[in-house]
Amino acid sequence: MKSFSVTLTVLxxxxxxxLLALRLHAQEGGVEVTVGNLPxxxxxxxxxxxxxxxxxxxxxxxxxxxxxxGTGEYLASGEASESGLTGRxxxxxxxxxxxxxxxxxxxxxHEFADAITKAITGLPGFSSSKIAFVSSATGSxxxxxxxxxxxxxxxxxHDHVISxxxxxxxxxxxxxxxxxxxxxxxxxxxxxxxxxRTRIVFFPGINSGPSxxxxxxxxxxxxxxxxNPEIYTMSLGGGTPVRITRTRGSETSPSWSPTGDRLxxxxxxxxxxxLFISSSSGVSEMDHLVTGNxxxxxxxxxPDGKLIAFTARVAGQFQIGVYDVxxxxxxxxxxxxGQDPAWTCDSRHLVYSNDGRLYLLDTVxxxxxxxxxxxxxxxxxxxxx
Amino acid sequence: MxxxxxxxxxxxxxxxxxxxxxxxxxxxxxxxxxxTMPQSDNLNPDSSGIPPSPRPDVSPDSADYQTLASDTVxxxxxxxxxxxxxxxxxxxxxxWFKANPGHGxxxxxxxxxxxxxxxxxxxxxxxxxxxxxxxxxxxLPASALFTNSYGADRPAVQGDTEEAYAKNRRVEIGVxxxx
Numbered sequence: 001m002k003s004f005s006v007t008l009t010v011l012x013x014x015x016x017x018x019l020l021a022l023r024l025h026a027q028e029g030g031v032e033v034t035v036g037n038l039p040x041x042x043x044x045x046x047x048x049x050x051x052x053x054x055x056x057x058x059x060x061x062x063x064x065x066x067x068x069x070g071t072g073e074y075l076a077s078g079e080a081s082e083s084g085l086t087g088r089x090x091x092x093x094x095x096x097x098x099x100x101x102x103x104x105x106x107x108x109x110h111e112f113a114d115a116i117t118k119a120i121t122g123l124p125g126f127s128s129s130k131i132a133f134v135s136s137a138t139g140s141x142x143x144x145x146x147x148x149x150x151x152x153x154x155x156x157x158h159d160h161v162i163s164x165x166x167x168x169x170x171x172x173x174x175x176x177x178x179x180x181x182x183x184x185x186x187x188x189x190x191x192x193x194x195x196x197r198t199r200i201v202f203f204p205g206i207n208s209g210p211s212x213x214x215x216x217x218x219x220x221x222x223x224x225x226x227x228n229p230e231i232y233t234m235s236l237g238g239g240t241p242v243r244i245t246r247t248r249g250s251e252t253s254p255s256w257s258p259t260g261d262r263l264x265x266x267x268x269x270x271x272x273x274x275l276f277i278s279s280s281s282g283v284s285e286m287d288h289l290v291t292g293n294x295x296x297x298x299x300x301x302x303p304d305g306k307l308i309a310f311t312a313r314v315a316g317q318f319q320i321g322v323y324d325v326x327x328x329x330x331x332x333x334x335x336x337x338g339q340d341p342a343w344t345c346d347s348r349h350l351v352y353s354n355d356g357r358l359y360l361l362d363t364v365x366x367x368x369x370x371x372x373x374x375x376x377x378x379x380x381x382x383x384x385x
Numbered sequence: 386m387x388x389x390x391x392x393x394x395x396x397x398x399x400x401x402x403x404x405x406x407x408x409x410x411x412x413x414x415x416x417x418x419x420x421t422m423p424q425s426d427n428l429n430p431d432s433s434g435i436p437p438s439p440r441p442d443v444s445p446d447s448a449d450y451q452t453l454a455s456d457t458v459x460x461x462x463x464x465x466x467x468x469x470x471x472x473x474x475x476x477x478x479x480x481w482f483k484a485n486p487g488h489g490x491x492x493x494x495x496x497x498x499x500x501x502x503x504x505x506x507x508x509x510x511x512x513x514x515x516x517x518x519x520x521x522x523x524x525l526p527a528s529a530l531f532t533n534s535y536g537a538d539r540p541a542v543q544g545d546t547e548e549a550y551a552k553n554r555r556v557e558i559g560v561x562x563x564x
Contacts, residue, residue, distance in 0.1 A: 183444025204437035229507040
């Protein structure tokens with residue numbers, strides 16, 4: 001009886017805490033999503049594990065609550081098979097959409113979840129996105145790919161050298177990253193559909209931190225070939241790199257604006273690393289972003305162009321910060337630590353690492369969920385959009 | 386300059402001239418663009434910006450890092466400036482180089498783990514470039530000095546103490562073993 005009382009007490013405390021929890025408002029695409037008042041979506045899909053996959057995906061957005069078949073204001077139903085899924089979303093009996101998704105069972109379920117997310121919240125869904133990251137689980141830092149829910153994690157490299165700073169293109173068909181495979185730090189282009197890899201940048205000095213432009217035709221990167229680590233862009237079709245920065249400091253981690261006309265990067269030209277924006281077409285004025293933090297690295301520009309996520313070092317610990325481009329203000333969005341943020345396609349969630357593990361952060365609510373890839377020593381994530 | 390110095394210098398010069406004719410690989414001369422080299426050391430006798438040299442055919446991993454291990458240069462936190470107390474080591478490296486002609490040197494830059502990975506890679510490279518610039522100022526040919534950076538990925542000492550961090554903020558000097 002004693003353990004029953006203890007359990008009851010714990011449950012009561014949890015319930016009370018939940019009821020007293022601070023209510024956070026967010027206006028997203030015309031649909032108000034308040035924590036504690038999320039749209040309830042009944043999920044009932046025949047065949048396989050699609051119900052579970054879709055339910056988990058919806059829950060992970062933090063913007064909807066999946067419930068059993070008949071009790072939600074929305075109903076997501078359908079039939080799943082080995083080759084795909086036919087799914088319907090209805091509300092109060094009227095149909096919102098009816099669509100067929102082809103692919104693997106999990107893949108098709110993720111795409112259905114994305115369509116549901118878009119229809120209900122107005123935001124693009126990230127459930128079918130891929131991530132790439134490095135992990136030192138095997139003793140050397142190798143490159144891995146996975147689904148954004150942590151499933152299907154697999155090693156791409158087995159080089160037994162250090163792989164670093166991967167960047168996925170928009171639809172996860174290509175990846176660029178840096179590797180010491182030659183003994184030197186060079187940049188490689190991976191074609192994920194043909195599973196081929198080519199060394200594309202190998203100037204004297206370091207070649208590092210490559211980042212795909214939004215249209216996938218160029219990369220930005222750090223090269224020290226002219227005597228100092230600076231930012232350059234280069235067309236993937238070949239040609240001479242275009243220099244973007246010329247300072248006495250080091251510049252690293254360029255990230256493109258969504259229209260491709262500007263780059264945000266970190267530079268320590270002022271003493272400690274700070275964020276700057278420059279034109280992507282040549283050496284120009286550097287616009288210093290005052291975030292309120294003395295150490296800012298690894299910026300990532302959100303797909304909607306409004307926010308720049310970054311890593312701040314605060315009292316010796318790394319935290320994720322978000323800078324609002326229009327209002328020119330920054331604030332921290334983690335308290336328990338985090339680094340190397342990478343936005344998902346919805347410009348609200350991002351993937352980051354902390355102490356060797358990957359997490360999905362909802363920057364509106366501040367909630368983090370672990371992305372369990374089954375490996376330790378993980379870092380430098382990138383997300384397809 | 387007496388006759389004793391002349392022979393090694395001539396050999397070094399020959400080495401330098403030969404290196405200029407090497408296949409430069411994927412390297413584009415931007416024609417007059419020297420870049421801007423940070424002032425890594427206020428007392429550096431020669432502070433011109435120096436682009437890295439075309440790579441030698443050997444991997445940095447095959448260099449001999451033992452011979453000049455005692456001349457590993459250590460740096461202050463977040464800094465690529467060569468501390469005054471470390472400069473004597475680089476004079477020793479210069480002396481060794483002149484006494485042992487025909488070798489190139491790898492300058493391998495490292496950082497402690499308190500920066501993010503990409504920042505650490507650039508910091509390690511800046512440290513290596515600082516050492517290279519200083520050695521050029523001491524008379525070594527730039528074409529015999531090659532830089533590489535490992536960021537925080539190859540610590541000399543594991544651990545989270547100030548002592549461990551201090552031992553990892555370094556540039557190691559590797560002798561290229563000619564085959």
